[in-house]
Structure formats: C-alpha cells, structure tokens
Amino acid sequence: MAAPAQGEDSDDGMDEFMEKFKAQKYKNAFNESNWEEEFNKVPMFMKTAPENIDPEKNPDLACIQSIIHDDDRTPEEQARGLKDEGNDYFKEKNYKKSVVSYTEGLKKNCMDLELNAILYTNRAAAHFYLGNMRSALNDATAAKKLKPDHVKAIIRGAQCSLELRNYVGVLQWCDEGLKLFPTDKKLLELRATADKLKREADKDSRKAKVKAKKEQNEKKALLAAIKERGIKLLKTELSRHRGSDSEDDDGHGGASRALADLELDGMGSQEATGARVFMDEQGVLHWPVLFLYPEHNQTDFISAFCENSSFMDHLAVMFGEELPPWDTERKYQPQNLQLFFEDPEKGHLYQVDLETSLLNVLQHQRCFLKAGSPSFIVLVSGSLFSKQFLSGKKVKRSK
Amino acid sequence: MLSDGEAAELLSFLNLETRADLKGQASEYVLGLTGNRDGCRYLQSKPDCLQALVTLTSDPSIAIVKDCFHALINLSADETLHQPLVTETVLLAKLLPKLLDPEYVFADRICTILSNLSRHERTCRDVFRALQEQDIGLDRLVEVFCNQGFNKKASLHYLGPLLSNLTQLPEARLFILDKDRCVIQRLLPYTQYEESSTRRGGVVGTLRNCCFDHAHHEWLLSDAVDIIPYLLLPLAGPEELSEEENEGLPVDLQYLPEDKKREEDPDIRKMLLETLILLTATRLGRQIMKDKNVYYIMREFDRWEKDPYVTSACEKLVQVLIGDEPEEGMENLMEVDIPKDVQEKLIELDAKEQEQMEKDEQEQMEKDEQEQMEKDKQEQLEKDKQESEKNPKQSPEGLER
Numbered sequence: 001m002a003a004p005a006q007g008e009d010s011d012d013g014m015d016e017f018m019e020k021f022k023a024q025k026y027k028n029a030f031n032e033s034n035w036e037e038e039f040n041k042v043p044m045f046m047k048t049a050p051e052n053i054d055p056e057k058n059p060d061l062a063c064i065q066s067i068i069h070d071d072d073r074t075p076e077e078q079a080r081g082l083k084d085e086g087n088d089y090f091k092e093k094n095y096k097k098s099v100v101s102y103t104e105g106l107k108k109n110c111m112d113l114e115l116n117a118i119l120y121t122n123r124a125a126a127h128f129y130l131g132n133m134r135s136a137l138n139d140a141t142a143a144k145k146l147k148p149d150h151v152k153a154i155i156r157g158a159q160c161s162l163e164l165r166n167y168v169g170v171l172q173w174c175d176e177g178l179k180l181f182p183t184d185k186k187l188l189e190l191r192a193t194a195d196k197l198k199r200e201a202d203k204d205s206r207k208a209k210v211k212a213k214k215e216q217n218e219k220k221a222l223l224a225a226i227k228e229r230g231i232k233l234l235k236t237e238l239s240r241h242r243g244s245d246s247e248d249d250d251g252h253g254g255a256s257r258a259l260a261d262l263e264l265d266g267m268g269s270q271e272a273t274g275a276r277v278f279m280d281e282q283g284v285l286h287w288p289v290l291f292l293y294p295e296h297n298q299t300d301f302i303s304a305f306c307e308n309s310s311f312m313d314h315l316a317v318m319f320g321e322e323l324p325p326w327d328t329e330r331k332y333q334p335q336n337l338q339l340f341f342e343d344p345e346k347g348h349l350y351q352v353d354l355e356t357s358l359l360n361v362l363q364h365q366r367c368f369l370k371a372g373s374p375s376f377i378v379l380v381s382g383s384l385f386s387k388q389f390l391s392g393k394k395v396k397r398s399k
Numbered sequence: 400m401l402s403d404g405e406a407a408e409l410l411s412f413l414n415l416e417t418r419a420d421l422k423g424q425a426s427e428y429v430l431g432l433t434g435n436r437d438g439c440r441y442l443q444s445k446p447d448c449l450q451a452l453v454t455l456t457s458d459p460s461i462a463i464v465k466d467c468f469h470a471l472i473n474l475s476a477d478e479t480l481h482q483p484l485v486t487e488t489v490l491l492a493k494l495l496p497k498l499l500d501p502e503y504v505f506a507d508r509i510c511t512i513l514s515n516l517s518r519h520e521r522t523c524r525d526v527f528r529a530l531q532e533q534d535i536g537l538d539r540l541v542e543v544f545c546n547q548g549f550n551k552k553a554s555l556h557y558l559g560p561l562l563s564n565l566t567q568l569p570e571a572r573l574f575i576l577d578k579d580r581c582v583i584q585r586l587l588p589y590t591q592y593e594e595s596s597t598r599r600g601g602v603v604g605t606l607r608n609c610c611f612d613h614a615h616h617e618w619l620l621s622d623a624v625d626i627i628p629y630l631l632l633p634l635a636g637p638e639e640l641s642e643e644e645n646e647g648l649p650v651d652l653q654y655l656p657e658d659k660k661r662e663e664d665p666d667i668r669k670m671l672l673e674t675l676i677l678l679t680a681t682r683l684g685r686q687i688m689k690d691k692n693v694y695y696i697m698r699e700f701d702r703w704e705k706d707p708y709v710t711s712a713c714e715k716l717v718q719v720l721i722g723d724e725p726e727e728g729m730e731n732l733m734e735v736d737i738p739k740d741v742q743e744k745l746i747e748l749d750a751k752e753q754e755q756m757e758k759d760e761q762e763q764m765e766k767d768e769q770e771q772m773e774k775d776k777q778e779q780l781e782k783d784k785q786e787s788e789k790n791p792k793q794s795p796e797g798l799e800r
Binding site for chain 1: 538542579581584622623625628650654655656
C-alpha cells in the first residue's frame with residue numbers, strides 16, 4: 001500500500017476508507033481455533049467435496065452443482081459437462097458415480113458422435129475397473145460403432161475380451177485396430193498376450209483329451225478282462241432303470257455304464273472307500289472284497305484281493321496272530337472257518353473251497369457280483385450260530 | 400517365325416478397338432507362340448507385342464483377357480523375358496493396383512506372373528521397387544495374404560511364393576522383420592495350412608530367407624515372435640512321447656493327437672529343416688533349441704523320414720543339437736573364417752555326400768518299382784483267381800430248377 005505522497009490531495013476518499021479498517025474490528029472473521037474447519041466449508045477452498053450435497057447445509061455447493069445441470073444449455077454442452085463430471089469422479093476412483101454421470105451424458109442424445117463415443121469409452125473404462133466386463137465390452141462396442149477409429153475404444157474392447165478369456169475375440173479387436181494403427185504398442189502387446197494364452201488353452205484341451213482317451217481305454221480293457229474271465233456283473237436296480245432309458249448302444253456308453261455299475265450303490269453303507277476293481281501291469285485283476293460275519297454283525301474289507309490269491313492266504317493273515325476283538329469266544333480260527341457266497345437270484349448258499357483262488361470262485365456259474373464287490377459270509381464250522389444260520393437254506397457244499 | 404509384314408499385321412489386330420473375332424484369334428495365336436521356348440524367344444524381340452498383351456488384359460471379352468493372362472504367365476516363366484516385360488511394357492504399373500483389388504477376378508493370375516518375375520534377383524528388385532512406387536507395403540501384402548476371403552474369386556495362394564522371392568532382397572526382409580508391427584507373426588500359422596502347398600511353401604521359404612540375418616535371431620526366437628513351434632509342428636508326428644518329454648516341449652507341440660500328420664511335401668520339409676539349422680548359428684539359438692527339447696521331435700522325425708536329401712538335413716540339425724558347444728571365437732557359425740584347405744575338403748565331402756544321396760535315391764526308386772511290380776503281380780493273381788472261381792457257376796453241370 002503506497003503511502004500518500006507528501007502534499008498530494010487524494011480525493012477519492014481512499015485514505016479515510018483505509019483508516020476505518022485500522023479502527024474497526026472485522027466482524028465475521030474466522031476464529032483462530034477453527035479457521036481450518038471453516039475454510040473447508042467454503043466451496044473454493046474445499047479439499048474434498050462431500051458425497052452428497054445437502055442444499056441446506058451447503059447452499060453454495062448446491063448452487064454451483066445445479067449450474068452443471070442447467071437445462072438452459074444445449075444438449076452438447078450438458079453432455080460435455082456430464083462427461084467432465086464423470087471424468088472427475090473417475091480420477092477420484094469413484095467409478096460408480098462416474099458411470100452415473102456418463103449415463104446421464106449419453107441420455108442427452110446429443111448429435112456429437114465423437115462426444116458420445118468418448119462417453120461410451122469412458123463408461124467402458126469405469127465398468128472395467130468395477131469388474132463389469134460384459135457391460136464394459138458392450139460400451140466399447142457401442143463406442144467403436146459410433147467412431148470406428150477410436151483407438152481407446154478398440155483397446156478397451158480387447159482388454160475386456162482378454163479378461164473374459166475370449167482369446168479369439170481379443171485377436172479380432174486387435175487386428176481391427178492394427179489395420180488403422182499398425183504400430184500401436186498396446187494393441188501389439190495385447191495381441192501377443194492373447195495369442196500366448198490361446199495356445200496354452202489349446203494345449204490344456206489336448207491334454208485333457210489324451211487323458212480322457214487313456215481312461216476310456218483303461219476302462220474298456222478292464223471290462224474286457226472281466227468279461228473274458230466269464231465273471232458276471234449284476235445289474236443293480238439303478239443301472240437297470242438307466243439301461244431302459246438310454247438310447248446309445250453298447251459301445252461307448254455301454255462301457256462307461258457298466259463300469260458305473262461297479263461304482264454305484266457304493267459298497268454297502270459301511271464301506272465308503274469307493275474302492276474299485278483294477279488291473280495291474282501284468283494284467284492281473286485285484287478286487288475289493290467284503291467278508292461278512294453275521295454272527296457278530298461285523299465286516300472286514302479287503303481293498304485289493306488279488307484274483308490269484310486264495311482265501312486261506314488272506315484268512316491266515318486276518319485270523320493268524322491275533323483274533324479280532326469281537327470274537328469273544330476265540331473260535332474264529334482259520335482252520336475252523338467256512339466261507340459261503342450267496343446266489344442273489346435263487347438265494348442258495350455256495351460253500352467256498354478256502355484253498356482255491358478268488359478267480360476260481362468268481363467264475364462259478366452262480367456267482368454274480370453286486371456293485372462290483374464280491375462278498376462272502378464267514379461262519380465257524382460246527383458252531384451253534386452256523387447251524388441256526390444255515391438251517392432252512394439250500395446249501396451247496398464244496399467237495 | 401513370322402515375316403515382318405505378318406508380325407505387323409498381327410500387332411495391328413492386338414488392339415482394343417479391333418473387331419472381336421480378329422482380336423480373339425490374334426491373342427489365341429500369340430498364346431500358342433508362348434507355349435514353347437522358341438515362340439517365347441521370338442516374342443522377346445517384339446516389345447510392342449508384349450505391351451499389346453498387357454493392354455488387352457482390360458478387354459471386355461473374358462476369353463481374350465484369359466488368353467492374354469495365360470500368355471503373360473507363360474512368358475514370365477522364361478527368365479529371358481523378365482527384363483523386357485518389366486522395362487518395355489507397363490505390366491507392373493498396370494497390374495499391381497489390381498493385385499489387391501478384392502473384386503478383381505484375375506488377381507490370382509497377377510500373383511502367378513509376379514511370383515515368376517520375382518524369381519531372380521535383378522527383376523525381383525524391379526518388382527519390389529514397383530510395389531513401393533504403388534505404395535503397396537509388404538505389411539499390406541501380408542495382411543491381405545492372411546485374410547482369407549479377402550477376394551471371393553481369387554485364393555491368392557501365389558502371394559506366398561511372391562513373398563518368398565521378394566525376401567531374397569535384404570530391403571524386403573526389413574519390412575517382414577519389423578519389430579514395431581505385427582507382420583511375420585501373421586505368417587507363422589500358415590506353415591500348417593493344409594489346403595495349399597503353394598501357400599505353405601511360400602511361407603516357409605519366406606521364413607527361411609528371414610533367418611539368414613542372424614541379427615534378428617534373438618527376436619525371432621523370443622516370445623514376441625516364437626518362431627520355433629511353427630517350424631516344428633509340420634515335422635512333428637503322432638508318436639506318443641512320455642509325459643516328461645512332453646512337458647519339456649513348446650506348448651504347441653505338447654499332447655499332439657494320434658491323427659497328427661507330417662508335412663507331405665519333401666521340399667518343404669527340407670526347407671523347414673534348413674530354417675532350423677540357420678537358427679542354430681548363434682549360441683543363443685543353440686541354447687534355446689536344446690532347452691525346448693527340439694531333439695525329441697527330430698529323433699522321431701528321423702525314424703519316419705525316407706527321402707535321403709531330407710534325412711541328410713535332419714542329421715545335420717541333430718548333430719548340432721547333441722554336439723558340444725564350439726570353442727571360443729567360433730560361437731557364431733555364420734561369422735567363422737574357414738581356412739582354404741578346410742574349405743576344399745568340405746567341398747569334396749559335400750560332393751561325395753551328394754553322390755551318395757543320388758545313389759540312395761536311385762536305390763529307393765528301384766526298390767519302389769520292384770515293390771510296385773510285386774503288387775501288380777499279386778493283384779493280377781487275385782483277379783485271375785476270382786475269374787476262375789466265377790466259372791463253375793456258369794458250367795453246364797449246374798442244376799436247373
């Protein structure tokens with residue numbers, strides 16, 4: 001403030017006006033303690049805008065905001081304003097709000113194609129960061145339709161397709177873009193990435209096919225081996241039902257269905273092992289076998305009983321050193337045991353020669369496998385229970 | 400040939416304004432001339448006639464246009480006609496713009512002519528220069544080539560050999576090897592294009608030429624281009640490899656289906672191997688090929704291959720793959736100085752090898768002939784047998800009911 005020159009007359013009364021300030025205290029001044037808070041409330045000095053502008057609390061802000069949505073302006077101006085608003089929200093990472101602004105801008109339906117293309121492209125970007133890939137892709141497509149040389153839209157379209165794992169789509173977007181901008185680094189990079197991922201995916205699909213084929217062949221070989229031995233698999237209720245419904249003949253579907261018979265019904269309620277017959281490298285079959293002890297309501301499960309092993313081989317081990325705890329009378333000794341299998345159709349019991357192999361027994365005319373698992377009833381020869389159990393039943397003894 | 404008077408008359412008929420029937424006959428006659436070497440040599444000295452043919456490719460009559468194109472194709476197949484065709488006629492200026500016209504019905508014929516003309520370096524330069532003058536970049540050629548269905552009436556397969564020929568020029572290779580664009584990458588999948596061996600051969604030839612510049616090898620072998628799988632796929636077969644061997648291969652070669660077929664053209668197989676051998680020139684290239692288990696593919700290929708020339712190339716590659724690294728100063732095989740006496744010995748060995756291969760080829764041909772004769776004999780025996788079996792039914796002793 002220049003001091004009045006000596007001897008000069010200042011006729012605009014400036015001096016007096018200035019003098020007044022020195023004397024009077026300024027009312028409505030900011031308080032020393034809360035001046036920062038107060039500052040923040042003035043629109044011009046706000047560091048952040050409140051999420052929702054309440055006209056009552058912030059009349060100044062509400063006023064300014066309404067200028068943006070002033071309906072006196074042309075659609076182009078309004079759309080442009082909304083675009084800027086959206087961009088601002090975008091910069092703050094407030095993507096949801098930016099989508100709203102861009103949408104409002106598009107609703108104005110102004111005639112400026114480029115502006116609309118930008119609105120679509122920017123909205124696509126917002127959706128992209130929100131993870132709404134399909135919406136983003138739609139917007140990118142719309143933008144490209146309005147302005148086919150809008151490179152940002154093309155890049156966005158490619159990026160969305162990449163996230164959606166549509167690698168062929170990415171290549172299409174990129175190639176379209178590269179026609180117009182053959183040296184665009186982003187497009188070249190996206191194309192290379194998609195190409196690599198596509199080739200990986202192709203490999204995975206080939207690998208899966210090879211694996212499926214291998215499994216299919218193994219299944220076929222297994223069923224063939226079972227059939228070759230003359231072992232009969234019993235059709236369970238479920239498979240019989242399914243058999244009447246399906247149309248495909250006994251080639252492809254038949255093989256997997258018959259094997260499904262082996263897995264269906266589980267192996268009885270107690271055995272949740274899901275064990276299944278398998279063929280080893282030498283072509284020998286190994287079966288999951290159940291031993292039932294009706295006297296004590298107990299069972300034993302052998303997960304892989306080699307078809308060439310004899311029953312005595314296993315019984316000697318199972319009842320060899322220690323007898324099971326449920327055998328209270330200590331009478332289940334290998335030499336005392338009798339094994340039977342039941343003919344499921346006629347209900348007859350057939351005694352098993354303990355020295356013979358499992359294969360031999362499975363090949364018996366009246367031996368049918370339920371759920372792919374042979375089961376045998378174990379009794380103690382001459383015991384009271386066995387006499388009771390066997391009475392009234394037709395029993396075919398072994399020689 | 401023709402007297403001067405007759406020649407002048409002929410030329411006068413080869414005019415757009417001439418009556419259709421005379422025009423037709425004249426162009427047919429010229430086509431006939433181009434059917435043999437003497438005729439072609441005669442026309443070599445008649446630039447006006449050549450120009451007339453070029454002009455008549457715009458004739459409204461399709462029959463005449465076809466004849467003219469046919470004649471030009473024949474002429475371009477003769478090397479002595481190359482310079483006259485490009486310097487004494489407006490062939491390049493007139494036909495190049497139509498090459499990439501998606502509606503032009505005769506685009507394929509232009510491709511064939513150009514691929515003929517670009518065979519030898521001198522005229523190849525003229526063709527390349529003309530392309531540049533017409534603002535047809537090689538990237539544009541590649542783009543059209545890789546866009547199936549670009550021209551509904553023309554397959555444009557002969558753009559393949561054209562590209563291959565053009566890339567004999569270093570300046571042309573620079574366009575294909577442009578790191579800032581997507582050019583060579585577009586060609587790679589076509590090494591397996593089943594529908595046309597012309598296209599496939601052209602692409603492989605282009606790739607081979609591009610591998611001559613070892614400065615670009617690092618880029619070609621990197622993920623940015625990843626050329627190796629595309630060279631190996633046509634050579635890989637359906638043989639099952641162990642899971643371990645599979646996992647070490649490039650992704651594209653893993654778990655190939657059981658109906659996988661190898662490239663059926665031995666010349667293309669040889670070119671693929673030559674390209675791979677070129678890529679072993681640098682230490683990096685050798686390292687990468689070893690890391691990618693290229694050897695396993697070559698092992699199976701060697702068991703399958705019967706052609707002695709191709710086998711020879713395969714064995715050369717395998718030797719590098721399983722051999723030790725060369726000593727200091729010799730890592731880049733392309734830059735090694737070979738002493739004179741060693742050079743002479745190598746030439747001698749090459750000649751001996753050539754002799755051996757020709758012998759093997761001869762033996763193979765004789766073997767095949769022998770096999771074929773045996774087969775024919777066998778078939779004849781079968782036929783005779785069937786004939787004699789038929790006869791009893793016709794014998795008069797058959798019962799009549």
